[in-house]
Amino acid sequence: MKQVAGKIFFTAISVLYPVLVYCGIRYWGLSPRRMSLMLLALGFYHFLNFTRSKSKADRGRTGALVALILVCALVAFFANNILFVKFYPVLVNLSLLAFFGFTLWRPPSFAFRMACLGNKSLNTSPSFKAVERYCNKVTFAWCLFFVVNGSVSALTVFVGSDKIWSLYNGLISYILIGLFFIVEYLVRKMVQSKMQSYVPVCDLERDSRPDGALVAEGKTWGDFVSDVSKVRYYLEARENVPWILHCEDSYYFTVSLLAMLQSGRKALVTANRQEAFIKEIKKPEYGFLTDEPFAGSVAGANEMPATLIQDVLGNENAHCSDGDKARKIKFGKFDKSKAEMVMYTSGTTGEPKAVYKRFLQFENELFELVKVFGNDWVNRKVYSTVNHHHIYGLLFTALLPIATGLPFRRHRIDFPTELANIAGEAAVIASSPAFLKRLSAETDKPIDFKCPPIIYSSGGPLPEEVARKACELTGFWTMEIYGSTETGGIAYRQSKNGPVWTPFEVCKMSVAENGCLNIKSSYILEPEGFTTGDLVDLYDDGRFLLKGRSDSIVKIEEKRISLPEVEMRLKQTGLVQDVRVVPMVGKRQYLAAAIVLNEVGRTKFAGSPKLAINNYFHDYLLKFIENTVSPKKWRYLEELPQNTEGKIRMRDIQALFGLAESPNFKILKFRREPGALTAKLLFPATSDYYDGHFPEFKLLPAVVQVDMVLRLARNFLEVPKELSKMNRTRFANPILPDVPVMVKITYDADAGKVTFAYTSEDGETSYSNGSLMMNTSTGDAGEGENRG
Template sequence: MTGFIANLHDPKNAATALCVESGRAFCAGDILADIDRLCPTLRQSSRIAIHCESARLFLIAITAAWRAGATVIFPATDRPAYLDGISSQFDLYLDDAAIRERLAAATATNTDNHMTLPAATDCRAVFFTSGSTGDAKPIPKTLALIEAEITIQEPLWQPHIPNGARIVGLVSHQHIYGLIFRIVWPVITGRVFTADPAPYWEMMQGDINNGDVLITSPAHLKNLHPDLARVPRPSLIFSSGGPLDLAAARETTAILGTCPTEIYGSTETGGIAHRKQTGDNCPWHPLPGVEVALNDAGCLRVRAAHIAGDDWYQTEDIAKINDATGTFTLHGRADRVVKVEGKRISLGAVERHLRQSHLVEDAIALIPDENDRRLGVVAVLSPTGRDMLADIGRFRMGRQLRREIAKFEDDAALPQRWRFVDQLPSDSQGKRPLHLLRALFAEMEPLTPEIVIQNRDDDRVNLSLHLPTDLLYFRGHFPGMPILPGVVQLHWAVDQAAALFDVPVTIGEVTQLKYRKPITPGSTVMLELDCDRDRAKIKFRYHSDAEGDHSSGILKWREATS
């Protein structure tokens, strides 16, 4: 199998289509011409950070940087605060605009056929992931290690991929999974890849051809667009970055006609194992050449040429190995880094960002429920924070603190569940066991919506209601598709009318009651109340900008009798 750099520079491939962007096919010769122009502009830099939306520009930039002898730095995000935090790691930063600007100003050159191309072992890269402290931890790699992994994976997938199939990516190429599957693998194997950024199904579902290979994450497969049932059938669907639940695997198979292939690994290790979930407790199969074992704490350790050579690499994943088959199952992590929406999130980093806020004195981040992988936080607010909470309510307080974290982290690291307490719970030894923290979420399922805005004009009131995702009434109504029961909507309208208009709580009659569209967890809806005292009735209407009318009716009250 020819290497990545050699394939790009092979004259025989010059007219071979390499990628598609904005409807235009780019041949290897087109890409190489841009690499030739960009490379001379990079020779003064030894560490180049590259963050691109376009996979085509990304390919051009990383290859030009390696040819210039530079180490390529892969930032996990382009958030300014994050880049400031790792600024000591690079001396030049390139994004799409900077690359286009350099290409426009550069002089066209021809590739020197006698040029010495860099060896894969000399093409150095640095990825960043969350260490135990929550700080961005640099992970050095070489192109040689990436090519070694592709060499063992390609024989597994090649028999399932028809000629002419494209690699269609929904995940970012900034992380090792996306880099391998969206960029390096197709270049090495001569498959066309899509270069447009398409993080959502709506952006690419009209551009799937029969037999295409989809590069996805659990977040994508848990949020399948209904129209995908009508798209051409992909030959393979890859998912990596976190565990995929069985329900999502089955739904993917039903809608797209292909059972997803999960890749288990990490930035440090690359790929370790694969599986297809066709039933309960499907085990992981180590990739060819990967050895697995357990340490004394029951955590998986792995050894392979593309991981650490002859040395064992110790993970923090708790596992059980089937000695008869060599397969294994995973049972959680022993450290404080979790996977949310397919992304690695450092709980320590989230806590540190919150403690830096003038609104927070202390905080603990956690996954409150293993069956509901949303991130939660238990926070002790400062006096300023407590005053703000009293003023704006829990929902808006959570939104404010999410904005504090968003300065540094991607959306997956923004907590969705909040508990504000006077003191963090602890046991007799002063420790903060997980079960005590989780109990705060189990015991505090709200019974009422959070009133975000209230506008009143005499006997007409508009209330903006936010419905927390953990509202008690969503539980069991209905499993897998929770909606707000109609009787609850009616009860809230009666309660609010009684409180706002000082009318009897006892309603004598409800007329013209209509339920049009469901109200779902996390929604913000308007409750409109119009009181007609002369006729002893109140019109109510639930509506939202996104869905229009949800429900409506007329409440008629009985006057008290003497």
């Protein structure tokens, strides 16, 4: 208590010092010698602070001030000279100048230290660097103020009367300090309004952002809050049951997800909206919220049908509860430890798997991502080439923008050519190896970005040559994120710095007994952590090197062979952009390789027969591996098949080899989803299919088109072998030789119905479409032939 009283007393003397000196000389008749005793007392007070200070910087500043005060006090006492008594305000200015200047020389600056004390979350804010730069400018401005103020104060010591000295140092100086504070406060508020701030998703409230802050195209924060409220009213007016969520529009998706979390509904997030899959995960009481009309029938007589979010948001009374016509907004915090989500992943196996999550896990990961990458995102807009229904897309293109206040694009970028349309924007792009490979293959000239975009990639390893080419085109070397739905983000790297991965700070690494990576982190709830299927070398500093999948070691003819090793050797030829080697089982087990040639490879093998290409790669591999474990079958594609998560699944590659190869057609690329197949086909002019059909004007016969649909459906979609009838088939335009065509095939297993459509590659021209009924009574599903 005495210390507090002493501080108040001496602070008051220090502030009122010019007035006390003036009154002492003018009205109280005190001599300079007596007035110097007050200066000596202030020097003693500062000396006590000097002895208590633990900081070297503070001790140095206070020590210098004490020394100068004591010198002035002693000179004034012995010389009985008022001039040295009046030096105190000048010394205070010099002391403050030294202190503020020292913090600029040895950061953090004083203003930034105060900002961090006032806002504990500043260190994790995406505006951290911007705030630091602003605070440095404020500290420098204070230094200039002390220089000017100290100079004027010194001038009043030597020039002018005691009254002018007292008036400036005891009043005008304090008014100037107050004005400086007011101006800086107004400027700070203006700057803050333009900065992003990190707010955990579970802590978002109506006033977390300005109403006019942009969220997505045509949508502000005020719109977002209102739309979440409308969906909340809709959900809370019904039973508290889980809701399946699929919205292609990122804005509708984020609105729906936040409404479910805030209203305590479990969200089942799925990228797959095929009827068969929805029926598989949907119980009778479950809701289904989507933004696209659902063609299938997912609801029985007593089940809840699919709900379009557009209908919910378009309801004028959506804010009104029963019996309450007042428009009241429902938007606020929720308990992250109780909010539940389910995500669906297939990994490399291709089998859908439900992964249960608490939102606490997402919040912990968001915090870590902002801490590591947030400073790079300031004043940028978020774009995506990936699906936001999977964990990587969910975090980077939905949750992070909402948590950091960054605007985001509502629809994915599907084609590399679209990047030119956003070249004028400062962008963060969540991408994938598949998109970046297409960008590297299809783009020749660098994209003229206003400033280089920040690009992330996840879903699989990004080849270094692709990352290098993407950097040449965009100006940024892609940051890769390694993780999974079960683990969240584990580590990151830029391959220009080598193949080693750096784990996020909260991830603790170890190697399991089977040689695979085990992770424990704040977003893995199991105390034992999670063991991946990836083999690793773990270094002492926690970094690690991925060595391939544990299931990538197979036995061929009793010989163990690493599939990644074979893939690496094929890439060493300098002719291969991408490759996957898979084990196959026929009369005996063997390997098969699906290859995407790079530009050099395409040039080298242009016009070469397939056998010559096969032999080239086979002979090259014999330098490193035995003939018995060398691939026996080969396919050459434009790109490897990937699922919606951007992952290449072994079963898809195996299915490709399950279809007998034929000189009559080529599969250039394909994508398989549950109940659906999209493939790019080419029918060469040398194909037997054209023989005997209009020799002067070759076109693909209708019967061949239908047969090809059946062949693909039986191999990739497990369609029954026996055709029951053709319902409706329309042939609009001829398919000519050597013209690539796209075919999309869907299969409704319950109805036994196959639908198909042939179109041009750009989708502008329709060649044919129709539907086929299969005989499901035999239960004889088609199986691909293991040859070709």
